[in-house]
Amino acid sequence: MEESSGLTRRTVLGAGAAALASVAMSDLFSTSSLLAETGPVPGVGYFARFGVTDKLIRDTIGAALSKGGDYADVFFQHRVTNNLNLEDGAVNRASANVGLGVGVRVLKGDQTGYGFTEDLTAEGLRRAALTAAAIADGPAKAAPVRFRVMEQKPNRYPVKIRWDDIRPQQKLSMLNGLNEKTFKTDSRVKKVSLGFMDQGSVILIADSTGRIVEDAQPMTTMYLSVVAEQDGRRENNSINRAARSDFSYYTADRLDRMAKEVVDKTVVLFDAVQPPAGEMPVVMAAGAAGILLHEAIGHGMEADFNRKNASIFSDKIGKAVAKPFVSIVDEGTQEAARGAINVDDEGNPVGRTMLVENGTLTSYLHDSISAKHYGVKPTGNGRRQGYEYAPMPRMRSTYMLPGPHKRDEIVASVKKGVFCELFSNGQVNIGAGDFTFYVKNGYLIEDGKLTKPIKDVNIIGNGPKVLELIDMVADDLKIDEGGWTCGKDGQFVPVSQGLPTVRVSSITVGGRAEKKG
């Protein structure tokens, strides 16, 4: 499982990129279509424009169950992605990708059959359904006679200005302005590059129990990268922001802060040193350091690994795993957060799941398969990259609740250690529990004070051990706004993470070692 911040670059080839060219990008978030949905409406709203009907869905689910599967669902998706890139002073690359397709899934016990198609005709859907059906081998089961629409779907990403109503010139002005601002911040800045993305994805999920739901999910990311030079040396760094939001997300203030932060975090590297290697206390700054939770516990609590008896947390539910002031949640409810969702990709409602409550391991993160296996309700963690993939348990926004300590008190408590601020990526081995995260910026802590800046160091620990070693938690919880992308089994989904300032009493810092003796 690996995570990274920043844009996920995937080549079109083999990525199942798809498009329906004749469909304009307008209407994606139009108030006249999906978002205005109030009260009982026919099951197929947005997707009617592609010729999708109740009958087509019923027939598809019927074909999917023709070999005796226990359950079947369909996942339609229309996603429009626009990218603009600025390099060497100009917005000189644009790209547009449109994906339209449907995935058909059949479950037989714990077993999954999956097929997908970009051909939304009756014949195309039937072929995909029969592919998925082959997981089972028995008498056909019946599809639902009618569908009922999910009631009281929340609205966690209200869009005021549709991306389609933003003229290209407005985006260009914003990007050119941010470029100039970044150069002006410090004369040592020699290269600035920007990647801007806006995306609209509308999904429809219908299943053999008769549920149907549509959701329109916006996303935008801004990636800002800098190279600076000083005395013939070069340093580089990058930051990014992401939200399920509209153009209004990019306030002048937010852009100013991005420019200042990326330049500060780059030029400080001219003074940075490699930290020493070995075990020492580590203080995680509030915010993006939530990567610690994502790797140390989040993945290990995804119930598919536990169902397969392959996670280090497989037999720990109900047991004390951390100090009583440690509580960890995974939720999808924070308005406009990158990891927020109104409904998961299996059509289940999304709320807040306690992974650890007052130090005790509380709940796994479930999709429908694992929930059935464990005899519990799904937790709304069934997610997928797109229609090309079957869903599995995934995190949404993972963070630790505030604790009893103060940030300054935590820093002051460390005689010799490191303070970690900015991160690029992490990874975990689910079974052994070993995990890493890569620190781009931080400081040495010497005698309770932040001293020299540090750079480019990997930190490696073991999930359950590190949870036990979290011995101070501050009251300054911050959810990071970075564009975090979580990878698992080749599927990438957007997530959020956060943390108050936390102390881990001992963990291995991968600095530079000297030969002993």
Added chain:
Amino acid sequence: MATNHDQNMLAIAQTCISLAKSAGAKEASARAYRVRDVSLDYRDGAVEKISEATTRGVALQLFVDGRYSTASTSDLRPEALKTFIGDSIALAKSIQPDPFRALPDPALYKGQTAADLQLEDPKYAAVNAEEARRIAKAIHDAGRAVKGAEAITSMTSSFSSNLVENWMVTSNGFSGSNRSTSFFVSANVSAKDADGRRPEDSDYASSRFYGGLGDATAVGTRAAERTLRRLGSKKGETSAMNVVIDNRAAGRLVNMLVGPMSAAALQQKRSFLDGKLGQQIVSPLMTITDDPHVPKGFGSRKFDMEGIAAKPRVILDAGTLKTYYVDTYYGRKLKMEPNGGQPSNFIWKLGAKSQKELLSDIKNGLLITSFLGGNSNGGTGDFSIGVTGFLVRNGAIAEPVAEMNLSGNHLEFWKKLVAVGNDPFAYSSQRTPTLVFENVSVAGV
């Protein structure tokens, strides 16, 4: 063997070019593609998941009024393509000009190899779902049969295959197509340790040809043995030591060294190899040729993503950097001749010794069998990466270690390479042999 269907896809790519030109593009390239993917997972005695689909579409590069955009679509109906290309050209017109964007010089399209690269298994279609299930079960059963298998808590074996087809056309005279198949089998095994940890390891094999997988059940056996060897792992001591990197793992480090050889990295001042052409940057033991013409190679091709004819070239000669990877766009910015911007297959000058002999030579140190997380700063060459493996004592593999970390700077690290094995890893395009380094920094306790 062109079928009618193939000709349709080629015709679609050609249609895209004429639609783009008539809608106002000065130049354009189009690549139509079709990919068929089949996969099957088998876990603990039953099929876990089957998945099968074919996807297809067209990807375009548009050069409009000195501006540049890319676009992709899978709706290949003529009227839909026309609208889409019109919209994409309007998008290109809305951005700022870029004088460096251009199609390659047509002279670079010439000189493709006439050799048969053998990238397509004619028996691809015969490897059906039933065979996938049979082979996945056999791999699983082999792993469950190894000595000590009772400690295994979970084992998943997988089979996957694909058929990738491309048809590429440019408005300045390139036309080409390719087809390739690949087959992949793997096994992932978890076992339970006395302290509750569940160490996991895996093994895999892959080949362009189904027959090239050899005895696939060996993958199951090796995955199980690798996992069971990891039981009882501990964190080793922090120190500078001799390190042997297993041929299967070493490709990740090689990628970190090669990435900054790209013209894009150089032009954007993000390469620690800037200004190093012709200089010795790594150990003289490293001689690597980039050869796109290796029969059945995973990186093999007759032409690259731009249509430029692929040719073998020396990357490192006795440690000296001989070339960069230059594509058309960044080549024009840097005034460097384009030579294909992507690595293909690496052919290493091999050493004479096996991994076992190399371990025996170093006496004491660390054998790294896999990496975990970590990253490399292509601009400065600093890297730091998690490692698992085994201590080496008295020239032999001793106890397993985990939760350790390797750090360094590429410009120093690769000079510490003191031996290269005779065992290039067959299942990747980097074909890395076992590598031996002395006095490198490893963090642990």
